[in-house]
Amino acid sequence: MSDVARTAGVSVATVSKVVNGRYGVARATVERVQQVIHELGYEASLGAQSLRSHRTNVLGILLAEFEPFSTELLKGASQEVAGSGYQLLAYSSGDGEGAAVGWERRSLARLSGTLIDGAVIVTPTVVETENNFHVVAVDPHTGPSHLPTVDSDNFAGAVLATNYLLSLGHTRIGHISGRTDLMSAQLREAGFRSAMAEAGVPVDERLVRPGGFRIETAAGPAAELLGLADRPTAIFAGNDLSAISTMAVARDMGLCVPDDLSVIGFDNVPESALVNPPLTTIMQPLQRMGAEALRLLVDLIAGVERDTHIRLPTELVIRSSCRPHR
Amino acid sequence: MSDVARTAGVSVATVSKVVNGRYGVARATVERVQQVIHELGYEASLGAQSLRSHRTNVLGILLAEFEPFSTELLKGASQEVAGSGYQLLAYSSGDGEGAAVGWERRSLARLSGTLIDGAVIVTPTVVETENNFHVVAVDPHTGPSHLPTVDSDNFAGAVLATNYLLSLGHTRIGHISGRTDLMSAQLREAGFRSAMAEAGVPVDERLVRPGGFRIETAAGPAAELLGLADRPTAIFAGNDLSAISTMAVARDMGLCVPDDLSVIGFDNVPESALVNPPLTTIMQPLQRMGAEALRLLVDLIAGVERDTHIRLPTELVIRSSCRPHR
DNA sequence: TTGAAAGCGCTAACAG
DNA sequence: CTGTTAGCGCTTTCAA
Numbered sequence: 001m002s003d004v005a006r007t008a009g010v011s012v013a014t015v016s017k018v019v020n021g022r023y024g025v026a027r028a029t030v031e032r033v034q035q036v037i038h039e040l041g042y043e044a045s046l047g048a049q050s051l052r053s054h055r056t057n058v059l060g061i062l063l064a065e066f067e068p069f070s071t072e073l074l075k076g077a078s079q080e081v082a083g084s085g086y087q088l089l090a091y092s093s094g095d096g097e098g099a100a101v102g103w104e105r106r107s108l109a110r111l112s113g114t115l116i117d118g119a120v121i122v123t124p125t126v127v128e129t130e131n132n133f134h135v136v137a138v139d140p141h142t143g144p145s146h147l148p149t150v151d152s153d154n155f156a157g158a159v160l161a162t163n164y165l166l167s168l169g170h171t172r173i174g175h176i177s178g179r180t181d182l183m184s185a186q187l188r189e190a191g192f193r194s195a196m197a198e199a200g201v202p203v204d205e206r207l208v209r210p211g212g213f214r215i216e217t218a219a220g221p222a223a224e225l226l227g228l229a230d231r232p233t234a235i236f237a238g239n240d241l242s243a244i245s246t247m248a249v250a251r252d253m254g255l256c257v258p259d260d261l262s263v264i265g266f267d268n269v270p271e272s273a274l275v276n277p278p279l280t281t282i283m284q285p286l287q288r289m290g291a292e293a294l295r296l297l298v299d300l301i302a303g304v305e306r307d308t309h310i311r312l313p314t315e316l317v318i319r320s321s322c323r324p325h326r
Numbered sequence: 327m328s329d330v331a332r333t334a335g336v337s338v339a340t341v342s343k344v345v346n347g348r349y350g351v352a353r354a355t356v357e358r359v360q361q362v363i364h365e366l367g368y369e370a371s372l373g374a375q376s377l378r379s380h381r382t383n384v385l386g387i388l389l390a391e392f393e394p395f396s397t398e399l400l401k402g403a404s405q406e407v408a409g410s411g412y413q414l415l416a417y418s419s420g421d422g423e424g425a426a427v428g429w430e431r432r433s434l435a436r437l438s439g440t441l442i443d444g445a446v447i448v449t450p451t452v453v454e455t456e457n458n459f460h461v462v463a464v465d466p467h468t469g470p471s472h473l474p475t476v477d478s479d480n481f482a483g484a485v486l487a488t489n490y491l492l493s494l495g496h497t498r499i500g501h502i503s504g505r506t507d508l509m510s511a512q513l514r515e516a517g518f519r520s521a522m523a524e525a526g527v528p529v530d531e532r533l534v535r536p537g538g539f540r541i542e543t544a545a546g547p548a549a550e551l552l553g554l555a556d557r558p559t560a561i562f563a564g565n566d567l568s569a570i571s572t573m574a575v576a577r578d579m580g581l582c583v584p585d586d587l588s589v590i591g592f593d594n595v596p597e598s599a600l601v602n603p604p605l606t607t608i609m610q611p612l613q614r615m616g617a618e619a620l621r622l623l624v625d626l627i628a629g630v631e632r633d634t635h636i637r638l639p640t641e642l643v644i645r646s647s648c649r650p651h652r
Numbered sequence: 653t654t655g656a657a658a659g660c661g662c663t664a665a666c667a668g
Numbered sequence: 669c670t671g672t673t674a675g676c677g678c679t680t681t682c683a684a
Contacts, residue, residue, distance in 0.1 A: 001677065001678065002677085010654075010655085011654070011655045011656080012655090012677085012678080012679095013654075013655055013656080013657095013678095013679080013680080014653090014654065014655075015678095016678065016679055016680085017654090017679090017680095019678095019679095020679075022679095022680090024653060024654085025653070025654080026653055026654085029653080029654085041431060041435065042435070043431075043432050043435030043436045044436065044677085044678070045377075045436065045439045045440050045441075045676095045677055045678075046373075046436045046437055046440070046441060047372075047373045047374075047376045047377045047439075047440035047441045047676090047677080047678090048373075048377050048440065048660090048676075048677035048678040048679095049677080049678055049679080050373045050660090050678090051371075051373045051374050051377055051659095051660050051661065051662090051676090051677080051678070051679095052659080052660050052677080052678045052679045052680085053660085053678075053679055053680090054660080065404045065405075065408070066397070066400040066401050066403070066404035066414070066416075067401065067404070068401070068596075071392070071397035071400060071401060074392040074397060074400075074416075075392050075393065075394070075397060077392070078391045078392035078393070078418060078420075079391075081418075081420050082391070082420060082421060083421070084420070086420060087417070087418060087419055087420040088392070088417070088418040088420055089415060089416070089417050089418075090392075090400075090415070090416040090417075090418075091413070091414070091415050091416075092404060092407075092413060092414045092415075092416075093413055094404075094407050094408060094410070094412060094413040094414055095408060095409070105367060105369075106369050109367065109368070109369030110369045110370065110371065110372045111372055113371045113373070113660095113661080114371050114372070114373030114374065114660080114661080115371075115372055115373045269596075270394075270595075270596030270597050270599070270600055271596050273596070273599040273600045273604070274596055274599045278599070327661065327662065328661085336670075336671085337670070337671045337672080338661085338662075338663095338671090339662095339663080339664085339670075339671060339672075339673095340669090340670060340671075341662095342662065342663055342664085343663090343664095343670090345662095345663095346663080348663095348664090350669060350670085351669070351670080352669055352670085355669080355670085370661085370662075371660095371661055371662075373660090373661080373662090374660075374661035374662040374663095374676090375661080375662060375663080376662090376676090377660090377661080377662070377663095377675095377676050377677065377678090378661080378662045378663045378664085378675080378676050379662075379663055379664090379676085380676080439676095439677080440676080440677080
C-alpha cells in the first residue's frame with residue numbers, strides 16, 4: 001500500500017480511503033490512485049486488513065478434512081456465495097478426523113477474531129459461541145444446541161433404509177453406526193431400531209457396531225460383523241464411506257454384494273455411484289445443505305430475523321447393492 | 327494473548343515465547359503459561375501471527391470456485407497434508423469462473439504476503455511469481471510457464487477418447503472444447519485432431535466449438551451442434567461437466583444417449599458416474615494430482631531439489647454413454 | 653480534502 | 669530468564 005501511496009504521491013491513509021470507497025477524497029485523487037492500484041496490481045493483504053478492521057467479507061467453512069461429505073457442502077456453498085459479495089475460505093486443521101479432537105474450537109479461535117466474518121462448521125463436537133461472531137453448524141454434535149443448525153431428517157432416512165431392507169425379506173440386519181458424538185449418527189441408529197421394532201424384528205446387539213463414519217474406522221467393525229458365524233444378510237451402514245468400506249471388506253472375504261450381502265449407505269455422495277456394484281443409499285441433499293447453511297450465515301450477519309434451524313428431507317436412492325433375501 | 331499474560335502474571339512477550347516454543351523461558355513459567363492457555367482456550371490469531379512472522383504453516387489452495395474438479399484435487403491434497411504439520415486453506419474468490427478474470431492474481435496478492443507459506447493454484451491464467459514465495463500450478467495456462475506444474479497427459483487422453491469413438495464406427499464426431507486459455511483444453515483439441523487425421527477422417531470445423539468447461543457455458547455450444555441438420559453422431563466433450571451438459575441438452579431435444587448420440591467426457595469426476603446413462607470418460611488421477619501438487623509445494627518450501635513438472639497418465643473409463651454407430 | 657498518528661494481535665531484538 | 673519496545677500492513681479518528 002505504501003508503494004501505491006508513494007507512486008500516486010499521496011499518503012497511505014488516502015489510499016486506504018480509496019480502496020474502501022470512503023467519502024472525503026477528491027475525484028481526481030480517487031482516479032489517480034485507482035490508476036496506480038491497477039498498474040501495480042495492488043491487492044490489500046487479508047491478514048492486515050482483517051486485523052485492523054474486523055470486517056473482511058470472507059466467510060469461513062471449517063472442517064476436519066476434505067472428504068466427500070464436506071466437499072459436497074462446499075460445492076453448494078460456493079454456488080450460493082456467488083454474487084453475494086463474500087468470498088469463501090475453507091479451512092482444515094489438517095490432522096484428519098482421527099487425530100486431535102477439538103479442531104473446531106481451535107480453528108474457530110484461530111480465524112474468528114480476525115480473517116472471517118462468520119463461519120459454518122461441519123460436524124462440530126463442541127463449540128462455544130462467541131458473542132457477536134456468527135456460526136452455523138451443519139450436522140452438529142448431539143445434545144441441545146443453541147447454534148443455528150442445518151441438517152437433514154436422519155431419523156426418517158434411517159427408517160427408510162431399514163424398511164427397504166426389511167421389504168427385501170432381510171431380518172438379520174447389521175448396523176454400522178457413525179461417530180457416536182454426532183446427532184446424525186444417533187438418529188440413524190434410533191431410526192434403525194425404531195423400524196426394526198415396528199416390524200417386530202428383534203435387533204441382535206452383536207450386529208450393531210460403531211464405525212466412525214470413515215473408510216479406515218469402519219473396516220474393522222465390518223470385518224467383525226462379517227466374520228460372525230451367523231453373519232447378517234444385510235447391513236445398513238451409517239454413511240456411504242462406511243458402506244463402501246463394508247463392500248471392500250466383503251469382497252476381501254470372498255462375499256459377493258449383493259448376492260451374499262446387501263449393503264445400504266447414507267448420504268449419497270457422488271462416490272457412492274462409482275463403486276461396484278453402485279451403492280443403494282439414502283440421499284441427503286448435501287449441496288443444498290451447504291447452500292442453506294451459507295444463506296443462513298449471511299442472514300445472521302445481516303441481522304435478518306429468521307428460522308435458525310433448517311431440516312431437509314431424505315430420500316431412498318435404489319441402485320444395485322441390495323437384493324431380496326434367499 | 328494479553329488475557330493469558332495477565333492471568334499468568336507475565337508479559338505478552340513471554341506468552342509468545344511459550345506459544346512458539348522459544349528458548350529462554352523458565353520451566354515453571356512455561357508450565358504455568360501453558361496451563362492458562364489451556365484453561366482459557368487461547369489460540370493465536372492467524373491474521374496477527376502471519377502479519378508479524380511471515381510463517382504460518384498454512385498452505386493455500388486457490389481456486390475460482392468449488393466445483394468437482396477442484397474438490398477432487400482438494401481431497402487428494404487433504405490426504406497428503408495430514409501429518410505434515412501444515413494446515414490447508416482453500417480460498418475462492420467467489421465470483422465463479424464466469425466473472426472476473428484475474429482472480430488468481432488477486433487471490434494470490436491478498437494471501438501471499440501474509441497468511442500462507444505457499445500456494446497451489448488451480449487452472450490459473452496468469453501468475454507472476456513473487457520472489458521467495460512458492461507457487462505450484464495445477465493444469466495451468468497455455469504457453470511456456472516457469473511455474474512448477476502438475477498436470478496429466480491431456481494429449482494422449484484426447485487421442486484415447488477419439489480413437490474409442492472412431493473404433494465404434496463414428497466419423498461425424500463433434501468436439502466441445504474447453505477454456506481456450508488453458509493448456510489442457512488446447513492439448514485435448516490437438517489430440518482430437520491428431521487422432522482424426524491419423525484415421526484419415528476429416529474434421530468438420532462446424533462441429534468444433536468452445537464450451538468453457540462449465541455446465542452453463544457448454545449448454546449453448548452443445549445445442550448448436552445438436553441443432554445442425556447433419557448433427558454429429560458422437561461428441562467428445564472437453565471435460566465431464568461439458569459432457570453432462572451435452573447429455574442434458576440432448577435429452578431436452580428428444581435425443582437418446584447413447585442410441586442417438588454417443589458422448590465421451592474427460593476427467594472422471596465422481597459426478598460422471600451419477601448421470602444417466604453413466605458417462606464414458608477419460609480419467610485423470612485428480613486426487614493424486616492434488617496430492618502431488620501439495621507434496622511438490624512442501625518440497626519447494628523445504629528447499630528440496632527435485633523435478634518441478636509432474637505429468638500423470640490418463641486412462642479410458644468405459645461406462646454406458648457410447649455405443650457403436652448405426 | 654488530506655495526512656499524521658494510534659493501534660489491531662502478534663513476534664523479535666534487545667536491555668535489564 | 670523476563671519485559672520493554674518497535675513494527676508487520678492496514679484503517680480510522682482527528683487536526684491541519
